[in-house]
Amino acid sequence: MESRDQSNLQLKKASSCYSSIIEKKQTFSPSVIVIGGGFGGIAAARALHDASFQVVLLESRDRLGGRVCTDYSFGFPVDMGASWLHGVCEENPLAPLIGKLGLPLYRTSGDNSVLYDHDLESYALYDIDGKKVPQELVTKIGDVFESILKETDKVRQELSEDISILEAITIVLERRPDLRAEGLSHKVLQWYICRMEGWFASDADTISLKYWDQEELLSGGHGLMVRGYCPVINTLAKGLDIRLGHRVTKIMQRHNGVKVTVEDGRTFVADAAVVAVPLGVLKAKRITFEPRLPEWKETAIADLGVGTENKIALHFDKVFWPNVEFLGVVASSSYGCSYFLNLHKATGHPVLVYMPAGRLALDMEKMSDEAAANVAYMQLKTILPDACEPIQYLVSHWGTDINSLGSYSFDTVGKPHDLYERLRVPVDNIFFSGEATSEKYPGTVHGAFSTGLMAAEECRMRVFERYGELGQHPAIGEESASVSIPLLISRV
Structure with missing residues (x-):
């Protein structure tokens, strides 16, 4: 009897063990x-x-x-990292989620903007003396820049080895005197190159001619996330x-x-x-x-290349600038050019965002936040003498931040x-x-x-x-x- 009880006990244990295995299998x-x-x-x-x-x-x-960072220090959202939805269309994998959340977008360009993230009908460019550049000239040089970029494709096809987009532009200008620019026109052309460098977060002498235009751009243009990416x-x-x-x-x-x-x-x-x-x-x-x-x-x-583009957000107590999407300063080199995004037009808040890229961005990261914000403000003061001082500012450091060490990737010269x-x-x-x-x-x-x-x-x-x-x-x-x-x- 005792032996039978032991046997039953062993069977129960075995059964229990087997059930446990089955349960584990089912709840894997x-x-x-x-x-x-x-x-x-x-x-x-x-x-x-x-x-x-x-x-x-x-x-x-x-x-x-x-590298998506929505800051609320000003009392409202400001994206200090990524802020655009590139491709405002249903094919964008983020569109369904953004649509469900009811988050508004402010479209800053259509599909064929030479500036990638802005159309030319909403800008104001100035030279370093504070004189506004005529819109006709900016439009004309924009067409010239597009022609130059098209000509670089011929250079690409001729060469067996890769070179930088800047070298290719230099070759094009040597071949095509009609595309060369002098004086103010040259400065405006440098501003276009500055914006191109902002797109890649790197200087034109580091960007691959062979692959600079290989990224697929979704349709619908580019839309600013009005309430930021945080939601x-x-x-x-x-x-x-x-x-x-x-x-x-x-x-x-x-x-x-x-x-x-x-x-x-x-x-x-x-x-x-x-x-x-x-x-x-x-x-x-x-x-x-x-x-x-x-x-x-x-x-x-x-x-793979990794570039740096930073943002210096200046919060003012009133709007003193024209009602355009961006302000720019033209100069004799792309390094000396400036770009300000006008958030007031998109969000209603009196904020301008200075956006240096490449070597300029890295050089400014060596400064204190106060000094960097002052550089941005002085650029603004140069073109708008009546500019009042900002009441608050924010400064990003994507290049030196240990958690990022750069803003985003790009194709470097000579690499696949x-x-x-x-x-x-x-x-x-x-x-x-x-x-x-x-x-x-x-x-x-x-x-x-x-x-x-x-x-x-x-x-x-x-x-x-x-x-x-x-x-x-x-x-x-x-x-x-x-x-x-x-x-x-x-x-x-």
Whole structure:
């Protein structure tokens, strides 16, 4: 009798153990660590969380958004990082979310603006003596600049090796005396080059002739996020396990997953990791990979360019400038030119944003915030003598900020365009996202967002394949299509 009881007990234990195994199998929950809380990381974390992954997002800053930073110090939102939706159309992957949230956009250009983010009907340019440049001259030189850029394509086709866009412009002007400009016209041409440098966040002598125009531009022009990007970030982050102030220093691949170490020594383990940190941070090797990343991946990180464009937002107690979208100062070199975005026209708030790029931006980062704001103000005072002093100011430092070390990526001279794709390709169970991994839309918020979704889907497939459960879970984005809400677009 005792033997039978023991036997029954063993059977119960075995049955209990077997039931436990079945239960574990049924409740299998894969895990992932997302590193970086910008749009690439947030998009990946949101998608994987919604796909029933256990997600932990580690962010080094004390806020989310990364190089998207909506500041409320003035009492209203001002984006000190990314502020445009490039491509105000339904094809933009961010459009459905922005539409659902009812966030207004202010369109600053159509599809064919030579300035990329502005049309020419809403500008005011001045020379360094404060004299306004005639609109006819700005329009004329704008046409000249477009012609020069078209001519650089001929130079590109003739050369077997890559050169900078600035070298190509020089060659064009040597060949085509009719496109040369002198005096004030030359200064206006330099201002156009300055704006082009702002688009790439780098100087024209570093930008690849071969690939400068390879980015795909979505239709619909460019729209300023009137209320800033913060509401979009907050919506995507809702309900996620987010750890702020967690600076990752090491990512270790193990036979059954990854182990991630943060600055204070704490560790996190999961089935996979999504690396969504800025290119500048990867370039600086702030994160150690163990084992080392493959040589092709390290080469992609080293060879992709990362530029710097900063913002100095000046808040005034009244509007004293003309009702145009931007103000500019022309000079004999692009380095000496200035560009001010007029937020009052788009948002109703008396704010001008000075936007230096390339070497000028890096040089100004060496100054104190007060000195940098004063430089911007003095530029304004030069062209508008009645300018009053700002009551507040904000200064970004994307080039020297340890969390970014640059603003966004671009194609450097002599390097292949497929570096973006190489940076995106996973290394086993480590996946990559962010604007620098978008071959189609580098340097854009929607580029970062779309690569986050791609990384999430690749991660989902890899992890479920490993556990033999791929067919049991729907692909990310396969849910029934939601109602499309039109974007709220204005143009004053």
